[in-house]
Amino acid sequence: MSESTQQIQTINPKNLPITEANVVNIINNKPNFDNLPESDKASILKITVATEYSNELQHKAKIAKLNYADLKATFLANAKSSHTREAYTLALSRLEMYLSTLGKSFAELTTLDADKFIQSNFLGKPLTKGFLNVAAPNRASASIRRDAACIGGFYAFTQRVTDNEVVNPMRGTRSLPKKESAKEIEVPTETEVNAILSSKDLPKELKAAIAIMALRGLRIGGLPSLNIDYTSQAFTTQSKGKLHNGHLNETECIGATPVLKYFGTFEGKKKPFSNLDAPKLKMQISYWMKKLHQQGIIPTVYSAHDFRHYYSRAFYIKSGNDIYRLQKMLNHSCISITETYLKTLNLI
Known part of the structure; x- marks a missing residue:
């Protein structure tokens, strides 16, 4: 032995x-x-x-034993706002398209698969009616990076709830496109905002939505939960998962016309936009901005968020460049966010 x-x-x-x-x-x-x-x-x-x-x-x-649909539903239910939920949903739909071509489940995605996904048309091309438009120009690097972050967030959530049975294949990737310089933001002028709000074609409900974004700076995501006390001119809403309250008076608003003048069409309804969600409002505003642009009323097609940019610039100037007051009006969680906002508007 x-x-x-x-x-x-x-x-x-x-x-x-x-x-x-x-x-x-x-x-x-x-x-x-x-x-x-x-x-x-x-x-x-x-x-x-x-x-x-x-x-x-x-x-x-x-x-x-993992149920992707259940995990996805739980993940989306925890999103802080409808905007965040929409971004996660669209990003995951791109992942689902890619997985279907591989014949793999979400839990079988490898780090190599993830790198190829980031570099593929599934993230690089825009969606048109739910399908990849491969003939269209490539998406901006910021959009690709955002979607990759959304998918990485889902995998990080899944890794935690499955006790590491599913790992995050997006973590540590070096395949993300480099950050590009953001294009200069086009902010409507006072004349253009007044022309939009004076349009006879624009539905009155959308005028009210644009007015409260442009003249008081609310996010479009905060409109569906908006609650107005017409007597005190106060409002409360939920925006990006946080409570936002304030007033619709001269102190907090800009412009010569009171914001509440545009809300007469609601006949005192406290929750004027409760029957709409943010994506629908955004689509309606986009549709009408294109029409007003075609009619020559505005020089470009403004987005819903451009009206919040308009308020930010105007209120900052009105307040004597008081960044702390602007932070409160915009309901930013910290002053650094407001500083970044003002830098993109070339105000600081």
Whole structure:
């Protein structure tokens, strides 16, 4: 009998009581694998392979039990705002398209798959009616980076709730496109805002929505939950998951025309936009801005957020460049966000 075989038999767990000290002793005093007889090496290798197969099968069994639809629904339900939820939903729809071409489930995506996904048309091209428009120009790098971050957020959530059974393949990727300089923001002028609000074609409900964004700076995401007290001219709403309250008076608003003048069409309804969600409002505003642009009333097609930019610029000037008052009006969580906002508007 070889010395190595004697060593193995000597430390055979069957010959020892199961205690922590004995386990440590076995690990510390085991013979070197290279010095073992070939028969012992073969036995150990068989055990190792069997253990690897067992671990792999157990992992696959746990993965098979995961319900992507349930995980996705829970993840989206925790989004802070409708805007965030919309961004997550669109990003995950791109991932689902990519996975369908691979014939893989979301839990089988490898880091190499993730890198190829980031560099593919599935993130690089715009969606038109739910389909990739491969003939269109490439999307901005900021859009690709945002969607990759959304998908990474979903995987990080899944990794946590599955106790690391699913890892985040997006983490640590070097395939993200470089950040590009943001294009200069086009902010409507006072004349253009007045022309929009004076349009006879624009529906009165949309005039009210644009008025409260342009003259009081509310986000479009805060309109569906907007609650107005017409007597005190106060409002409350939820915007990006945070409570936002204030007033619709001369102190907090800009412009010669009171904001509430545009809300007469609601006949005192406290929640004027409760029957609409932010994406629908955004689409309606986009539609009408295109029409007003075609009619020559405005020089370009403004987005809903451009009206908040208009308020930010006008109120900052009105307040004597008081960044702290502007932070409160915009309901920013910290002053650095307001500073970044003003830098993009070339005001600081």
